[in-house]
Amino acid sequence: xARAATTxxxxxxxxxxxxxxxxxxxxxxERAVNDIVHALGLAQPxxxxxxxxxxxxxxxxxxxxxxxxxxxxxxxPLRDVADWAEQYRQFWEQSFDRLDDYLRExxxxxxxxxxxxxx
Amino acid sequence: xARAATTxxxxxxxxxxxxxxxxxxxxxxERAVNDIVHALGLAQPxxxxxxxxxxxxxxxxxxxxxxxxxxxxxxxPLRDVADWAEQYRQFWEQSFDRLDDYLRExxxxxxxxxxxxxx
DNA sequence: TTGACATATTCCTGTATGGGTATATATTAC
DNA sequence: GTAATATATACCCATACAGGAATATGTCAA
Numbered sequence: 001x002a003r004a005a006t007t008x009x010x011x012x013x014x015x016x017x018x019x020x021x022x023x024x025x026x027x028x029x030e031r032a033v034n035d036i037v038h039a040l041g042l043a044q045p046x047x048x049x050x051x052x053x054x055x056x057x058x059x060x061x062x063x064x065x066x067x068x069x070x071x072x073x074x075x076x077p078l079r080d081v082a083d084w085a086e087q088y089r090q091f092w093e094q095s096f097d098r099l100d101d102y103l104r105e106x107x108x109x110x111x112x113x114x115x116x117x118x119x
Numbered sequence: 120x121a122r123a124a125t126t127x128x129x130x131x132x133x134x135x136x137x138x139x140x141x142x143x144x145x146x147x148x149e150r151a152v153n154d155i156v157h158a159l160g161l162a163q164p165x166x167x168x169x170x171x172x173x174x175x176x177x178x179x180x181x182x183x184x185x186x187x188x189x190x191x192x193x194x195x196p197l198r199d200v201a202d203w204a205e206q207y208r209q210f211w212e213q214s215f216d217r218l219d220d221y222l223r224e225x226x227x228x229x230x231x232x233x234x235x236x237x238x
Numbered sequence: 239t240t241g242a243c244a245t246a247t248t249c250c251t252g253t254a255t256g257g258g259t260a261t262a263t264a265t266t267a268c
Numbered sequence: 269g270t271a272a273t274a275t276a277t278a279c280c281c282a283t284a285c286a287g288g289a290a291t292a293t294g295t296c297a298a
Contacts, residue, residue, distance in 0.1 A: 003285075011134045085198075186266065239298100268271080
């Protein structure tokens with residue numbers, strides 16, 4: 001089997017940095033494809049293709065108006081990502097606490113223990 | 120260019136469901152490779168390969184003991200994912216509010232307007 | 239109709255995947 | 269030393285990418 005399709009789920013879709021850039025841009029409001037092309041300095045077909053992926057996982061919504069297509073962010077699927085990542089918050093906060101303890105400990109030694117500084 | 124390497128960053132590394140499963144398992148504590156193999160019902164080489172990817176992006180840490188290697192979760196890089204996703208929280212909460220408004224509006228019509236129900 | 243414009247699709251190519259299987263490496267036991 | 273165990277690596281294969289270039293589709297204007 002190869003890697004899962006980029007359209008398989010939100011996690012695969014957002015793995016690509018360009019697509020995250022597009023989402024970020026769209027978070028500031030609806031944009032026509034050409035706007036995105038110029039704002040991000042990308043080639044038009046590439047943008048269309050990335051938008052297709054984002055559409056497939058429901059991260060953007062299109063509104064057609066004449067020959068233009070306005071893309072809008074649909075943030076809802078990002079909750080899955082946030083929920084998934086947040087589930088580990090306690091762990092990295094613990095890590096930070098441990099680091100904090102460690103730094104405190106170092107400082108204790110620095111202040112009260114023998115001085116090993118070179119200078 | 121092809122898709123970015125799975126080891127390119129955390130976003131690419133966690134795109135694969137199996138790797139998320141491994142992280143989840145490790146969140147309950149350190150595990151030897153074979154433990155992971157049996158807990159998740161995967162083939163040993165596949166587990167080793169996924170662990171390699173997770174190591175490359177610093178999501179796990181190894182401790183060697185005899186012929187066993189105990190892998191431990193390093194949650195810190197997941198902050199990047201959480202931070203990225205959380206930045207959109209306001210947007211999906213707004214979406215939810217709008218949906219809420221819409222549902223309220225529907226109910227208004229249901230209660231006070233003409234009844235269009237088929238039954 | 240013809241042409242300009244906006245967007246999507248197709249085709250190409252190099253690259254990297256993830257699973258399967260076999261094998262290498264390292265450690266422990268006998 | 270030899271075998272057993274734990275893990276990592278190498279190899280094969282089918283798949284799917286992302287970017288580039290060319291082209292198709294659809295819409296508006298003259």
